[in-house]
Amino acid sequence: MRLPNAAHEFRPWRIREIAPDFTLEDVWALPVHGGAEDFQTLLEVIASGDPANSKSLAIRVLFRVRARLGSWFGWDDAADKLPIPGTNETSLIDRLPDDLRNTAADLDLGSLPFALLYRTDVEFAAELSNQTVHGVLHLAWVDQGEGRYQGQMAIYVKPRGLFGKGYMALIKPFRIWVVYPALMRQIERAWNARVPESARGKP
Numbered sequence: 201m202r203l204p205n206a207a208h209e210f211r212p213w214r215i216r217e218i219a220p221d222f223t224l225e226d227v228w229a230l231p232v233h234g235g236a237e238d239f240q241t242l243l244e245v246i247a248s249g250d251p252a253n254s255k256s257l258a259i260r261v262l263f264r265v266r267a268r269l270g271s272w273f274g275w276d277d278a279a280d281k282l283p284i285p286g287t288n289e290t291s292l293i294d295r296l297p298d299d300l301r302n303t304a305a306d307l308d309l310g311s312l313p314f315a316l317l318y319r320t321d322v323e324f325a326a327e328l329s330n331q332t333v334h335g336v337l338h339l340a341w342v343d344q345g346e347g348r349y350q351g352q353m354a355i356y357v358k359p360r361g362l363f364g365k366g367y368m369a370l371i372k373p374f375r376i377w378v379v380y381p382a383l384m385r386q387i388e389r390a391w392n393a394r395v396p397e398s399a400r401g402k403p
Contacts, residue, residue, distance in 0.1 A: 203227040211340070221358065223358065246339065323341040
């Protein structure tokens, strides 16, 4: 379920101090519930996903079209060398405080095109850079009370000029109505296959 930005912003997530100049684009409640110790499982579920080989035909088509366009127009060429829009920095790693550095070094995101930033007991962030945007994937393990937790996903972006803004506006309907709903179903199936129903912590 898509959430209002306030559902993310009112909590003291560390990403807000690291990327205050980024726009919070989307916030989604993930269809995963568990105990305090299950955040690692959520990260593993996300890492196991491969959009290009998703069970959803719509997601496969959209991601393969994006990959083809990126190849034709060089949208992903030397992406890690591009500065974050409006700065001289090429990565948010340079902004990490000492207590967050190297905290995600042991994680593996598989085929997902993100570079790891940090991880805590309830929070994870990774970044992506290309010719359209510099973005951040943020995952959180939200305390629901009485030992229950639910996953939450937020996307932060800084578009690269007018082209980046136009690109984000163009893909927004596809993200909201096609990609994310299919992604939620995929995450739910993967979660249910890993976490016994008795341990999911649903109210």
